[in-house]
Amino acid sequence: MSSLLLTLANGWTAFSILATLSGIAGIALIALAVFGTTFLPSFIKQPLIIAGICLIVGGALYQAGQAKGAHLAFEQEASRALDAETKRADLAEAQNKQEAAQAAKDLAAEKADNAKLKELNDVLAKDKDRDRECVDGDVARRLRNL
DSSP: OHHHHHHHHHHHHHOOHHHHHHHHHHHHHHHHHHHTTTTSOHHHHHHHHHHHHHHHHHHHHHHHHHHHHHHHHHHHHHHHHHHHHHHHHHHHHHHHHHHHHHHHHHHHHHHHHHHHHHHHHHHHHHOTTTTSOSSOHHHHHHHHHO
C-alpha cells in the first residue's frame, strides 16, 4: 500500500500545473493567431505564433524536468527500500545462523550429558551390591515417616 501511495505521490510530483497552463496558453495564442486572421493585423500574428510555440516548448521542458525529478526521487526511494530490505535479510540470516550454532552447541552438550549418564548407568549396572539395603528396616521406616 505504501509503495502505491509513493508512486501516486511521485506521479503527482511529476505533474505540473504550471507546465499544463503554459501549454494551454501557447495553444490558445497559436489558435488566436491562426483563427483570428480577420481581426488581427498581420504584424501581430507572427509574434503570437512565436510566443505560443515558446510557451509550449517551455512548458514541455518544464514538465520534462518535473518528470525527471520525480523519476529520480522514485528511484532513490526504491534504492533506499531495497537497501533496507537487504539489511533486514542479512540480519535475519545472521540470526538464523546464530540460532543454528546455538542449537548445535545445545545438542552437543545434551549428547555429552547423555554419554555421562549412560556411563554412570553402565557403572551402576555392573555394581552387584547396588540393591543392598543401606539401613535396616526400622530406621528406614522412621525416615519415611519424617
